[in-house]
Amino acid sequence: GAGVSQSPRYKVAKRGQDVALRCDPISGHVSLFWYQQALGQGPEFLTYFQNEAQLDKSGLPSDRFFAERPEGSVSTLKIQRTQQEDSAVYLCASTRDPGEKLFFGSGTQLSVL
Amino acid sequence: DQQVKQNSPSLSVQEGRISILNCDYTNSMFDYFLWYKKYPAEGPTFLISISSIKDKNEDGRFTVFLNKSAKHLSLHIVPSQPGDSAVYFCAASVYGKAAGNKLTFGGGTRVLVKP
Numbered sequence: 001g002a003g004v005s006q007s008p009r010y011k012v013a014k015r016g017q018d019v020a021l022r023c024d025p026i027s028g029h030v031s032l033f034w035y036q037q038a039l040g041q042g043p044e045f046l047t048y049f050q051n052e053a054q055l056d057k058s059g060l061p062s063d064r065f066f067a068e069r070p071e072g073s074v075s076t077l078k079i080q081r082t083q084q085e086d087s088a089v090y091l092c093a094s095t096r097d098p099g100e101k102l103f104f105g106s107g108t109q110l111s112v113l
Numbered sequence: 114d115q116q117v118k119q120n121s122p123s124l125s126v127q128e129g130r131i132s133i134l135n136c137d138y139t140n141s142m143f144d145y146f147l148w149y150k151k152y153p154a155e156g157p158t159f160l161i162s163i164s165s166i167k168d169k170n171e172d173g174r175f176t177v178f179l180n181k182s183a184k185h186l187s188l189h190i191v192p193s194q195p196g197d198s199a200v201y202f203c204a205a206s207v208y209g210k211a212a213g214n215k216l217t218f219g220g221g222t223r224v225l226v227k228p
Binding site for chain 1: 147158159162214217218221
């Protein structure tokens with residue numbers, strides 16, 4: 001595709017439910033990032049992949065958050081036992097080269113009730 | 114602790130005038146700075162960047178200025194157009210690190226350009 005694609009666009013979850021958010025990066029992009037953006041704030045780094053290797057997961061807020069990119073292309077961010085504080089927009093970004101600018105998807109807006 | 118701060122949450126400017134957005138950072142390891150623009154329901158899009166070896170970078174109507182000693186950067190938009198109305202994020206990174214372009218963002222400034 002032409003850009004970074006994220007699905008679903010919106011997700012409503014009941015507290016305690018598990019959710020999975022998908023990111024399709026731009027074809028050929030080696031690096032993939034996940035960011036969390038709370039309402040009225042800037043995006044905050046969650047985790048980074050280079051191909052299938054998760055090189056940095058220092059931003060994941062708890063062990064309920066898990067990300068994978070098994071074949072070095074599509075990535076999934078999974079949140080277990082969702083809490084209200086997990087409500088945010090989850091942004092995925094990719095880049096062909098670690099030194100280049102990031103291309104962001106439109107995000108998944110997660111609302112935990 | 115917020116390593117990148119945008120102290121003005123909003124800015125209103127008349128069409129044709131200059132918009133000046135400010136950003137301060139605290140981490141002296143940052144050596145690469147970017148501005149992203151975000152429309153509602155869309156992801157941020159890259160606008161302009163500057164390396165710490167420069168103090169100015171210009172791209173059309175957009176100019177970014179960097180003052181390393183003050184740990185301050187600014188974005189100038191001249192002339193401002195109604196289509197520039199968006200939220201602008203300042204971001205910083207340590208360029209070339211093995212962890213890639215791990216960006217630290219400010220909280221954003223919402224710009225409204227009035228026709």
